[in-house]
Amino acid sequence: MKLSKSAFSRAEDFIQSNARKLDIQLFEHHFKEGAKDEVLQELKKYQNPDGGFGQGIEPDFRLTESSAMATSVGLQYCVEVEADSNDELIPSVMDYLATTFDVKNAYWPKTPVEVNDAPHAPWWHVGEIIPPTEASWANPNAELLGYLQIFQNHVPDEILRIVHNRALDNLNNLDTIESLYCFMNWERAYQSVPEPLKSLISEKVGRTLQTFEPNPETLGEIRVFWIAPTPESFLLSFPDQMHSLFDYEINRQGEDGGWWPTWNWGQYEDVWPIAEREWAGKITVGNLIAMDKFNLLEAT
Numbered sequence: 001m002k003l004s005k006s007a008f009s010r011a012e013d014f015i016q017s018n019a020r021k022l023d024i025q026l027f028e029h030h031f032k033e034g035a036k037d038e039v040l041q042e043l044k045k046y047q048n049p050d051g052g053f054g055q056g057i058e059p060d061f062r063l064t065e066s067s068a069m070a071t072s073v074g075l076q077y078c079v080e081v082e083a084d085s086n087d088e089l090i091p092s093v094m095d096y097l098a099t100t101f102d103v104k105n106a107y108w109p110k111t112p113v114e115v116n117d118a119p120h121a122p123w124w125h126v127g128e129i130i131p132p133t134e135a136s137w138a139n140p141n142a143e144l145l146g147y148l149q150i151f152q153n154h155v156p157d158e159i160l161r162i163v164h165n166r167a168l169d170n171l172n173n174l175d176t177i178e179s180l181y182c183f184m185n186w187e188r189a190y191q192s193v194p195e196p197l198k199s200l201i202s203e204k205v206g207r208t209l210q211t212f213e214p215n216p217e218t219l220g221e222i223r224v225f226w227i228a229p230t231p232e233s234f235l236l237s238f239p240d241q242m243h244s245l246f247d248y249e250i251n252r253q254g255e256d257g258g259w260w261p262t263w264n265w266g267q268y269e270d271v272w273p274i275a276e277r278e279w280a281g282k283i284t285v286g287n288l289i290a291m292d293k294f295n296l297l298e299a300t
Helices: 005-018 021-031 036-044 068-080 089-100 113-117 138-150 157-172 180-190 197-209 239-251 272-293
Strands: none
Touching: 005 021, 005 272, 021 036, 021 068, 021 272, 036 068, 036 089, 068 089, 068 138, 089 138, 138 157, 138 180, 157 197, 180 197, 239 272
16 A cells, blocks of 8 residues: 555644654655755754754754753654765764763763753653663663764763673573664664664664554554654565555554644643644654555655
C-alpha cells in the first residue's frame, strides 16, 4: 500500500496549518528543496545559552532549561538534515554534553528535577536524580553516544572513551534489549559507532528480535518510523510485518490529514492540547519522510 497523492496533499495542508515552524521547515527541506539552514535557524530557537536544547522541543515536557533528553531530540533534527560539524550550533551542543556528563556514573540524567515545575506528561515527573538501571541506560545515553561520534571533533577524547566503554559494558550486561525506546536509541546510534560496539549492537538486536513480534499491539504508542526510520533499519528483517505496520499507519491518517498522538497526559488540561497539536505536526512530518524513504508515496 502507498499513500495516495490526495492523502499526501491533505497531510501537507495539515502540516502547514498545525505544525511548529521547525517541523514545517523540515517538511520543506525534505519535499520542497528547502535549505537545511532554514531548519537549523528554527532549531536554534530551542537551543539555550549553555548549548543544550530545551524550550519545549520535546512536546511532552515544557521545560525551558536544557536537558539531555531534549538535546537528543534537537540532535535528531541535525542528523536528519545532515548538519555539518562546523554548523554554528554543533560545537556548543557538544560542549553542553561534555560538561553535563556524569563521569563517575557514566550517564546523562534525562532531565533535571526542574522539569516538575513546568507542564509535563506524568511519565516525565522526576522523583530524584539517580543513575539508570542497565535495562534503561541506553535511553538516551546510547543515542547521545552516536551523536558524539558523528561530531567527535568537538568532543573531548576522554568523554568519548568513557561513554563508548560504558555502552560496551551495558550491552555485555544484557541478554536482550528490553525496552522499545532503548531499541530506538541503539537503532539511532548504530550507523555512527565504531567496532567492536557496532557488532555487539547487531548481536544484541538480533537476539532481541528472535523474541519480538512487531505489530500494532506490541508497538503501542510507538510509531513504526520511530523504530524503522530507513530501509536500513534492523526491523527490516521482518519485511512482511513492516509492510503491514506501514499499511496500518497509512490507514489511520485522520480526516483532517494529520496523524495524532495516541496518548494524553491526563493533567495540565490547558497545556496538553498545545502539546498534542505539536505532536501531531511532528508525527505527520515524520510519517511522510519515512514513507518517502520506503518508497510508499504515490506522488509528492
